[in-house]
Amino acid sequence: MEIAEELAKQQKAISVAEFFEKNRQILGFDSAPRALITCVKEAVDNSLDACEDAGILPDIFVQIKKSGDYYQVIVEDNGPGIVPQEIPRVFAKLLYGSRFHTLRQSRGQQGIGISAAVLYSQLTSGKPTRVISKIAPDRPAHYCELLINTAKNEPEILRSEEADWERPRGTRVELEMEGTYVRSRRQSVFGSLKSAAIVNPHARITLVEPEGNMEVFERATESLPKKAYAISPHPAGIELGELIKLLRYTDKKKLRVFLRETFSSIGAISAQELCSRSGIDPETPPAGLTHEQAKRLHAAFKAIKVKSPPVDCLSPIGEELIKAGLEKEYRLDYIATTVRPVSVYSGNPFLVEVGLGYGGELEKESRVEILRFANRVPLVYQQGACAMTHAVEGVSWKNYSLSQPTGSGIPVGPVVLLVHIASTNIPFTSESKDAVADMPEILAEIDLGLKEVARKLRRYLGRQSVLSERREKEEIIRKILPRIAKKLSDVLERKEPDIGPVVARIMGNLHVSRKVEREDGRLSVKILLENHSDLVRSFNLHELLAEKADSISPEAKVIPIGDGYDHHWKLSLPPGQKATLSYRIAWRDESNGDAPPAGAKMKEPVVEGLDPEIVTGARVI
Amino acid sequence: MTASDDKMDKARKAQEKLTGLAATLYNQFEQGIVPHISLPSRTKANIEFSSKDDVWIYGDQETTRSVKTVRGAKTLLKTVHLAELLIKEHLKNNRGSTLREIYYISENWDIAKFHEQAESDRLIEDLEIVTALHREDFHVRPEEDGAAVFGPLRLKEKTRRGEKEMHCQEDVGEAGYQIPFNVDNIEFLSHDAKMVMAIETGGMYARLIENGFDEQNNAILVHIKGQPARSTRRIIKRLNTELGLPVVVFTDGDPWSYRIFASIAYGAIKSAHLSEHLVTPAARFLGVQPSDIVDYNLSTDKLTDQDMQALRSELTDPRFATPYWDKQIRLQMDLKRKAEQQAFAGKGLDYVTKTYLPERLAEMGIL
Numbered sequence: 007m008e009i010a011e012e013l014a015k016q017q018k019a020i021s022v023a024e025f026f027e028k029n030r031q032i033l034g035f036d037s038a039p040r041a042l043i044t045c046v047k048e049a050v051d052n053s054l055d056a057c058e059d060a061g062i063l064p065d066i067f068v069q070i071k072k073s074g075d076y077y078q079v080i081v082e083d084n085g086p087g088i089v090p091q092e093i094p095r096v097f098a099k100l101l102y103g104s105r106f107h108t109l110r111q112s113r114g115q116q117g118i119g120i121s122a123a124v125l126y127s128q129l130t131s132g133k134p135t136r137v138i139s140k141i142a143p144d145r146p147a148h149y150c151e152l153l154i155n156t157a158k159n160e161p162e163i164l165r166s167e168e169a170d171w172e173r174p175r176g177t178r179v180e181l182e183m184e185g186t187y188v189r190s191r192r193q194s195v196f197g198s199l200k201s202a203a204i205v206n207p208h209a210r211i212t213l214v215e216p217e218g219n220m221e222v223f224e225r226a227t228e229s230l231p232k233k234a235y236a237i238s239p240h241p242a243g244i245e246l247g248e249l250i251k252l253l254r255y256t257d258k259k260k261l262r263v264f265l266r267e268t269f270s271s272i273g274a275i276s277a278q279e280l281c282s283r284s285g286i287d288p289e290t291p292p293a294g295l296t297h298e299q300a301k302r303l304h305a306a307f308k309a310i311k312v313k314s315p316p317v318d319c320l321s322p323i324g325e326e327l328i329k330a331g332l333e334k335e336y337r338l339d340y341i342a343t344t345v346r347p348v349s350v351y352s353g354n355p356f357l358v359e360v361g362l363g364y365g366g367e368l369e370k371e372s373r374v375e376i377l378r379f380a381n382r383v384p385l386v387y388q389q390g391a392c393a394m395t396h397a398v399e400g401v402s403w404k405n406y407s408l409s410q411p412t413g414s415g416i417p418v419g420p421v422v423l424l425v426h427i428a429s430t431n432i433p434f435t436s437e438s439k440d441a442v443a444d445m446p447e448i449l450a451e452i453d454l455g456l457k458e459v460a461r462k463l464r465r466y467l468g469r470q471s472v473l474s475e476r477r478e479k480e481e482i483i484r485k486i487l488p489r490i491a492k493k494l495s496d497v498l499e500r501k502e503p504d505i506g507p508v509v510a511r512i513m514g515n516l517h518v519s520r521k522v523e524r525e526d527g528r529l530s531v532k533i534l535l536e537n538h539s540d541l542v543r544s545f546n547l548h549e550l551l552a553e554k555a556d557s558i559s560p561e562a563k564v565i566p567i568g569d570g571y572d573h574h575w576k577l578s579l580p581p582g583q584k585a586t587l588s589y590r591i592a593w594r595d596e597s598n599g600d601a602p603p604a605g606a607k608m609k610e611p612v613v614e615g616l617d618p619e620i621v622t623g624a625r626v627i
Numbered sequence: 628m629t630a631s632d633d634k635m636d637k638a639r640k641a642q643e644k645l646t647g648l649a650a651t652l653y654n655q656f657e658q659g660i661v662p663h664i665s666l667p668s669r670t671k672a673n674i675e676f677s678s679k680d681d682v683w684i685y686g687d688q689e690t691t692r693s694v695k696t697v698r699g700a701k702t703l704l705k706t707v708h709l710a711e712l713l714i715k716e717h718l719k720n721n722r723g724s725t726l727r728e729i730y731y732i733s734e735n736w737d738i739a740k741f742h743e744q745a746e747s748d749r750l751i752e753d754l755e756i757v758t759a760l761h762r763e764d765f766h767v768r769p770e771e772d773g774a775a776v777f778g779p780l781r782l783k784e785k786t787r788r789g790e791k792e793m794h795c796q797e798d799v800g801e802a803g804y805q806i807p808f809n810v811d812n813i814e815f816l817s818h819d820a821k822m823v824m825a826i827e828t829g830g831m832y833a834r835l836i837e838n839g840f841d842e843q844n845n846a847i848l849v850h851i852k853g854q855p856a857r858s859t860r861r862i863i864k865r866l867n868t869e870l871g872l873p874v875v876v877f878t879d880g881d882p883w884s885y886r887i888f889a890s891i892a893y894g895a896i897k898s899a900h901l902s903e904h905l906v907t908p909a910a911r912f913l914g915v916q917p918s919d920i921v922d923y924n925l926s927t928d929k930l931t932d933q934d935m936q937a938l939r940s941e942l943t944d945p946r947f948a949t950p951y952w953d954k955q956i957r958l959q960m961d962l963k964r965k966a967e968q969q970a971f972a973g974k975g976l977d978y979v980t981k982t983y984l985p986e987r988l989a990e991m992g993i994l
Binding site for chain 2: 489493494498505510
C-alpha cells in the first residue's frame with residue numbers, strides 16, 4: 007500500500023463537539039474562574055434574547071451553589087419557554103440556533119454558547135444538564151436531563167418527562183461543573199452581571215452567591231428596548247466571495263430583481279445603475295454570471311452611492327437608558343452620552359453608543375474604567391485586544407482635561423467609559439467573544455463617539471472651574487476682606503475702610519459709588535461708575551429723588567413717579583472705563599438744623615439691565 | 628540718652644513701622660487698589676553677593692501677596708492680626724513672646740489661625756523684611772538656646788534684674804557663658820584672645836575645654852549647637868568686628884556642616900535680609916575638610932543618597948561658588964565618605980589639640 011493510501015485511512019471527519027472538547031479556550035472555558043463566568047453569561051444572554059423576542063420584561067434568577075467538588079449553576083428566566091422537542095437540540099447540539107441565518111442584532115448568533123457550557127459541564131463533572139421549561143400557564147412543564155454525544159454532535163437524552171413547575175412560563179437550566187468562584191473583582195460573575203444590568207436596564211437580575219448572600223440588580227425602566235428586525239444585507243463593503251455565493255444560490259431569475267430583493271437600500275433605480283455600470287443586462291439570470299461579471303458588479307457596488315442601511319435591524323440602548331444604567335450602578339457627578347448614526351462595515355450595519363461618567367466615588371488617581379459591550383453583552387476578558395480599548399487609547403485625552411501620563415494609552419482620572427457596539431454581526435476576534443476586531447470603520451465610529459462625550463466632559467469641567475473660581479472669590483469677599491478691613495481699623499483706630507471698590511475690582515464688577523457734599527445750602531451729588539470687567543457694560547442708572555434735580559450732567563431723563571422723580575441715565579461703559587454723573591438738589595432740613603449725614607435719606611442708586619452679581623454699590627432691578 | 632530711653636525709642640520706631648504697613652493696606656482699600664504687599668522672593672535663585680558688605684543678600688526678584696487669591700488674602704489677614712498683636716500687646720506694654728507662643732496665640736484668630744509654627748515664623752521674617760527691623764525689635768524671641776561661649780573674655784550683660792559683669796573662663800561653669808537671645812544687650816569689656824573658634828558639636832567643645840585649648844592658644848570657643856541660631860551668628864559677628872579677632876569654624880566633614888559654615892560666613896537663604904547684621908564674611912572654614920579625610924586617614928562613614936543630593940545642590944549654590952569649595956566638594960563626591968569631628972579621637976584624645984588644630988591653624992596663618 008502506498009503511503010498516501012495508508013495516510014488516507016487515518017483521515018476522518020471531526021465533529022464540532024470533539025473539536026471544542028479539545029479546544030475549550032476558544033469558547034471561553036480556559037480557566038476555573040472564567041468557566042463559571044462564561045457559563046452564567048451564556049445562559050443569561052439566552053434568557054435576555056428570548057425575553058426580548060417575546061416582548062417580556064426579563065426577570066432572571068442566577069444561583070451558584072457549591073455541590074461537593076463542583077459548582078452548580080442555576081439560571082432561571084420568565085421567558086417564553088422552549089417547546090419540548092426543541093429542548094435537547096437547543097442545549098445539547100453545537101451550532102444549532104435560530105439566529106445564524108438572519109441579519110438582525112441579537113446577543114447570541116452561532117448557537118454555540120449554552121451547548122458549550124453543557125459540554126464543559128459534562129467534561130468536568132460528568133453529570134448531565136437538567137432543563138425545565140414551560141411555554142404557557144395552562145400547559146405542563148417539560149423536564150429533561152441531557153448530555154452531548156461528542157462524536158456525533160447530537161443530544162443524548164437521559165430523561166424526558168412532563169413535570170410540575172410553579173412558574174407560569176419560562177426556562178430553568180442547571181449545570182454542574184468544575185470552577186472557582188471569585189467575588190468583588192471586575193472579572194467575576196458579580197462584575198459581569200453588574201455590567202449586564204447597566205446595558206439592560208429593563209432587566210431585573212438576581213444573583214445568589216455560594217455563601218448565600220443575594221444581590222439584586224433592579225431594573226431602571228419598565229420599557230423594553232426597541233425590537234430589532236431582520237434585514238437583507240447592505241451593499242456597502244460586501245466582499246466579492248459573499249456576492250458570488252448570493253448570486254449562485256438565489257432563486258431570482260433576473261439580475262435586476264435579485265439586486266432589489268436581496269439587498270437592503272437598493273431600489274429599481276440603483277439596480278438599473280448597477281447593471282449599466284457593470285455592463286450586464288438586467289435581465290440576465292444571476293446564477294449565470296461569470297466570475298469576471300461578478301467582479302465588475304462588485305466594483306459597481308463600490309462606485310454608486312446608496313443610502314445607509316435601515317436602522318430597524320439594530321436595537322441601540324439609547325442615551326436615556328445608558329444614563330439610567332450608569333446612574334444605577336455608580337455614583338457620579340456628571341454623565342455624558344452619545345448615539346452615533348448607523349454605519350456599515352463589510353456589508354454589516356452597526357452603530358456605536360458611548361457613555362461617560364465623571365466624578366462621584368470614582369478613583370481619581372487610577373486608570374479610567376472601560377465597560378465594553380457588544381449587542382448588550384458585557385465583554386469581560388481581553389480588554390487589551392479589543393477595538394473599543396484601542397479607540398480609547400487612540401484619543402488624545404489631554405485635550406479633554408483628562409491626564410494621559412504617557413501621552414497615549416488609557417487615561418487616568420475619575421471616569422468610567424461605556425462603549426456599546428450594536429450590529430447584525432459583531433466581528434469578534436475569537437469564538438469566545440471577548441474582544442471586537444479592529445475594523446477601521448468601527449474604530450472610526452468609536453473614536454467619534456468618544457470625542458463627542460469627551461467634548462461634553464470638557465465643557466462641564468470648564469463650567470465647574472468657573473464656578474469654583476467664583477466660589478473662591480466669594481470666600482475672599484464675604485469672609486476675608488471684611489475681616490482685614492475690621493482689623494486695619496482696630497490697628498489704626500480709624501473707621502473701617504470701604505471695601506466696595508476692591509470687591510468690584512476683584513469680581514470684575516461694575517462699581518457704583520456716590521459722594522454727597524453740602525454746597526451753598528444745597529447738596530452736590532457725584533456718582534462714580536467704574537467698569538472692572540473686560541466686557542462693555544450697557545445699562546440704565548436710576549436715581550429716585552424726592553424732587554427734581556438741576557445741573558444734571560450728563561443729561562438725564564426725568565420722569566415723575568409716585569411722590570418723587572426718577573432721574574435716569576442710559577449708559578454704556580467700555581472695559582476698564584470710568585464715568586461720573588453729577589447733579590445738585592435742594593437739601594431739605596428736616597432734622598432741625600443739625601447736619602444730618604449727607605445722603606443718609608437718599609435711596610441707593612438703582613442699576614437696570616445687568617445681573618445683580620456683576621454690580622457692587624447699587625441695587626439692581 | 629539713657630538705656631531705657633533708647634529702648635523706648637526703638638519700640639516707638641517699630642510701632643511706627645508696623646502702623647505704617649497697616650496704613651498702606653488701609654489706603655489701598657480707600658483708593659480701590661487691590662491690597663497687596665511685595666517682598667523679595669526668598670529662594671536660592673534670588674540671592675546675590677553684596678560686595679559692599681561681602682555678604683549674600685536678596686536680589687531684585689519679588690513676590691506679591693495680594694487679596695486676589697484666598698491664600699494671599701488669608702496671609703494678609705494674618706499679617707494684620709500679627710501687626711496688631713505686636714503693636715498692642717508687645718510694644719505698647721513692653722512685653723514679648725516666643726515664636727512658639729505666637730503660634731499658640733493665633734489659636735484665637737479663627738480663620739487667621741496659623742496652621743504650623745513654620746507659617747508664623749515665616750510671617751515674622753516677612754515683617755522684618757518689610758519694616759527693615761529685627762524680630763527682637765518686635766520683642767519676639769526664639770525658643771532655642773543661644774550659643775555658649777568659653778574663653779578669655781570679660782563682658783557685661785543688661786538683664787531684667789540689672790547689669791551683670793562676668794569673665795567667660797573664671798565666672799562660668801564647665802558649659803561656659805550662655806549668651807542671651809538679644810546679643811545687643813551685651814557689652815564687651817576686655818579680652819585676652821587671639822582668635823574665635825566656632826565649634827559644631829558639644830563633644831568637641833568639651834574636648835577642647837578639657838584639653839585647655841582656650842588657655843594655651845588664647846581662643847574664645849563658641850559652641851554653635853548645630854545650625855546656628857541668630858544670636859550665635861550675631862555674637863560671632865560682633866566678636867569679629869568689634870574685637871578684630873579672626874574667626875575659624877570647626878565642624879563635621881559633611882555637606883550639612885558646610886551649610887552651617889555658609890550661614891555663618893555667607894548668610895542663610897531664609898534670612899538673607901539680615902545678612903549685614905548676622906554674617907561674618909571674614910570667618911574661615913577650618914575643617915573637617917574632605918582633604919583631611921585623606922591626609923589624616925580618618926575613620927569615615929559612607930555618604931547617603933541625601934548627602935550626595937546635598938553636595939550636588941551645593942555645587943549650584945552661589946555661596947559655594949569658589950575654587951576652594953568646588954575642589955573640596957568634588958573630592959568628597961569622589962570619596963563618597965564623610966567624617967565626624969570626633970573621628971580624631973581614634974588617634975588619641977590629645978591628637979586634635981596637639982596635632983590637627985596646630986597644623987591646620989598654622990596652615991591658615993593664624994598660629
